[in-house]
Amino acid sequence: MTFTRTPIARSLLLLALALFALAPLMMLIATSLARGWFYPVVLPGGMDGSAWRDLFTDTAHRSALVNSLMLGVSTSLTATTCALPLGRAAAGSTRVVRRAVALLAFTAVALPPVVLGVGLQLTVLTLGLGGTLFGVFLAHLVPALGYLTLVFLGVFTRWDRRLEEAAATLGATGRMRWRLVLLPLLRRPIAEALALGFLVSWAQVALTLLVGGGAVRTLPLDVLAMLQSGQDQRAAAGALALTIPALIVLGASRIAARNTSAVVA
Amino acid sequence: MSVALDVRNLFVLFGGTSREEPARTSISRFMFEDSTIDEELTRLSGYHVGLIDLSFAVDSGECLAVLGVSGSGKSSLLRTLAGLQPTIRGTVIVNGADVSSRPPERRSVVYLHQEPVLFPHLSVLENVAFPMIVRGIAKKEAMHRAIEWLQRLQVGSVMGFFPESLSGGQRHRVALARALCADPAVLLLDEPLASLDPAVRRDVREALQETRAASGAAMVLVTHDLDDALAVATHIASIEQFGQLSTPALSADILEQPPSLETARVLGVYAEIDGEVCASPSGNLFRWIGGAVPAGNVEIGRAVACVRSHEVQLHRGNQLNAPALTVTSLREGARDAVLGVRNALGEEASLRIGSGTSVGISEVVQVTLRHARIFPSHPS
Numbered sequence: 001m002t003f004t005r006t007p008i009a010r011s012l013l014l015l016a017l018a019l020f021a022l023a024p025l026m027m028l029i030a031t032s033l034a035r036g037w038f039y040p041v042v043l044p045g046g047m048d049g050s051a052w053r054d055l056f057t058d059t060a061h062r063s064a065l066v067n068s069l070m071l072g073v074s075t076s077l078t079a080t081t082c083a084l085p086l087g088r089a090a091a092g093s094t095r096v097v098r099r100a101v102a103l104l105a106f107t108a109v110a111l112p113p114v115v116l117g118v119g120l121q122l123t124v125l126t127l128g129l130g131g132t133l134f135g136v137f138l139a140h141l142v143p144a145l146g147y148l149t150l151v152f153l154g155v156f157t158r159w160d161r162r163l164e165e166a167a168a169t170l171g172a173t174g175r176m177r178w179r180l181v182l183l184p185l186l187r188r189p190i191a192e193a194l195a196l197g198f199l200v201s202w203a204q205v206a207l208t209l210l211v212g213g214g215a216v217r218t219l220p221l222d223v224l225a226m227l228q229s230g231q232d233q234r235a236a237a238g239a240l241a242l243t244i245p246a247l248i249v250l251g252a253s254r255i256a257a258r259n260t261s262a263v264v265a
Numbered sequence: 266m267s268v269a270l271d272v273r274n275l276f277v278l279f280g281g282t283s284r285e286e287p288a289r290t291s292i293s294r295f296m297f298e299d300s301t302i303d304e305e306l307t308r309l310s311g312y313h314v315g316l317i318d319l320s321f322a323v324d325s326g327e328c329l330a331v332l333g334v335s336g337s338g339k340s341s342l343l344r345t346l347a348g349l350q351p352t353i354r355g356t357v358i359v360n361g362a363d364v365s366s367r368p369p370e371r372r373s374v375v376y377l378h379q380e381p382v383l384f385p386h387l388s389v390l391e392n393v394a395f396p397m398i399v400r401g402i403a404k405k406e407a408m409h410r411a412i413e414w415l416q417r418l419q420v421g422s423v424m425g426f427f428p429e430s431l432s433g434g435q436r437h438r439v440a441l442a443r444a445l446c447a448d449p450a451v452l453l454l455d456e457p458l459a460s461l462d463p464a465v466r467r468d469v470r471e472a473l474q475e476t477r478a479a480s481g482a483a484m485v486l487v488t489h490d491l492d493d494a495l496a497v498a499t500h501i502a503s504i505e506q507f508g509q510l511s512t513p514a515l516s517a518d519i520l521e522q523p524p525s526l527e528t529a530r531v532l533g534v535y536a537e538i539d540g541e542v543c544a545s546p547s548g549n550l551f552r553w554i555g556g557a558v559p560a561g562n563v564e565i566g567r568a569v570a571c572v573r574s575h576e577v578q579l580h581r582g583n584q585l586n587a588p589a590l591t592v593t594s595l596r597e598g599a600r601d602a603v604l605g606v607r608n609a610l611g612e613e614a615s616l617r618i619g620s621g622t623s624v625g626i627s628e629v630v631q632v633t634l635r636h637a638r639i640f641p642s643h644p645s
Contacts, residue, residue, distance in 0.1 A: 160382070163382055163384060166376075168349070169347050169348075169349070169369045170370075170395055170443065171370050171396050171400055172399040180395070180398075184386045185384075
């Protein structure tokens with residue numbers, strides 16, 4: 001059997017894909033700027049930017065935004081710092097150790113958020129950190145560490161150890177090997193890991209809700225709260241605001257990855 | 266010349282728990298009654314002793330080629346000398362200093378992998394300057410010296426390139442230039458000519474010869490190719506059965522008189538002829554199906570004669586006072602041919618003769634061995 005793809009069919013497929021991908025985003029943009037736009041009215045009564053203004057001027061929203069940024073940055077940095085040596089050590093170990101580490105990391109990623117959240121809530125409450133920003137940070141760290149350990153395990157399983165051996169016999173000490181060989185060659189996976197770690201925390205709802213117990217406000221929680229209370233325009237603006245740092249982080253990681261060798265790509 | 270590398274009673278390990286390729290041959294730990302070795306092997310889980318009690322020395326400016334079949338532990342020997350894998354016993358002395366327990370970066374030993382390992386994120390010039398930069402030499406001075414070495418090894422024109430754009434031969438030359446910039450006392454070369462096509466092989470051989478001439482470093486080259494060893498090394502030794510190293514011999518002498526049957530087998534240029542050493546009034550003789558040759562001091566009993574192709578002379582008909590042999594097979598090779606012969610009693614032997622020798626199947630010949638190296642047979 002053969003499949004033929006005509007230019008028209010291809011264009012239609014592309015259009016359908018673009019609609020699926022962009023329609024929710026377009027709807028959010030329209031809603032965030034629309035005034036008095038309620039079902040079944042087809043077109044909004046007018047346009048205004050009050051939802052956007054409120055988002056950045058309202059103290060509560062600003063605080064949620066700052067919390068989200070702090071959690072994202074600290075989770076990203078901590079998870080990357082821990083996952084890199086962990087992945088490297090596991091990749092250089094026996095197959096049994098490698099598989100055990102991969103399984104543990106995958107468990108943290110694959111467990112349903114509610115299961116993970118309840119487990120973490122009980123743990124964090126036991127530690128007396130329930131409802132605190134630090135408790136939420138610890139909770140975000142678990143899936144982020146899982147994702148990033150899997151990333152670095154993959155990177156170091158393909159890593160050419162002869163590069164470090166060559167550097168060592170040429171006179172480079174352990175620290176020099178990190179600075180002059182490992183880190184420059186790992187720039188791309190590190191940038192991607194930082195971005196991924198940030199995004200895992202940035203988009204987290206279930207863990208924040210369960211461990212933070214409502215006391216820790218983040219931007220995704222605020223968006224949900226606005227939606228539930230019928231503030232569609234502000235919820236749409238908040239949801240769009242959630243995508244901005246994600247796009248910035250992804251863009252920055254792409255730039256950081258430029259000119260990185262394909263050794264570990 | 267002074268001794269740059271002195272290896273004493275070194276044991277070399279195979280295997281380990283890392284992702285290294287498992288060794289194909291190894292010597293069982295249970296062969297050793299020494300409990301310290303056993304304890305060390307238990308600590309280094311997954312390792313086996315591969316080479317035993319190696320002792321050799323290499324002078325500055327000289328090159329020792331270690332010949333051995335695949336899986337015999339050649340690379341493990343170099344990795345042990347470089348400090349890239351653990352040592353359980355033995356001493357590695359470099360320029361008079363015991364470096365056995367030092368990390369690789371403090372041994373003054375540079376190890377070159379089989380495939381040149383250049384840093385892909387650095388240009389050729391930065392790669393070559395790397396060993397000087399890590400030693401704290403000023404960047405300007407390091408670059409200047411790197412350019413000198415690149416030009417000496419005839420790769421000055423590619424100094425601005427990145428490794429991915431170099432040809433195989435250029436990569437080898439750049440790796441050699443970088444190694445020499447480290448000013449090592451010892452340079453270890455792990456089969457640098459394996460898996461290269463003939464043109465690049467010639468190029469890299471030349472580079473190795475230039476390197477030996479240009480640097481004062483002692484070199485250890487491991488290879489399974491005798492031609493490579495003869496082209497580059499001043500001395501040759503081979504890894505023998507049960508993980509031992511033959512006594513290094515001068516490259517010029519080793520073909521004439523290999524120190525042992527195992528070495529002769531590793532050299533791979535001899536036909537092995539089975540026979541027996543018998544006493545005679547004129548001294549011991551090696552008797553084989555085609556006649557007899559002097560056996561020198563070889564003890565009486567079963568023996569093997571190792572004979573090269575140019576040392577075999579065929580005579581047609583019945584000209585000599587020697588047994589007549591019937592040609593049973595002839596297999597032509599690029600350099601020589603393998604000739605199968607049988608005597609009247611049905612006993613057979615294989616000889617190497619010059620390629621292109623005119624002889625037919627079923628033809629009757631007599632054979633003279635101009636020179637033969639006789640070794641006692643021992644169970645293999």
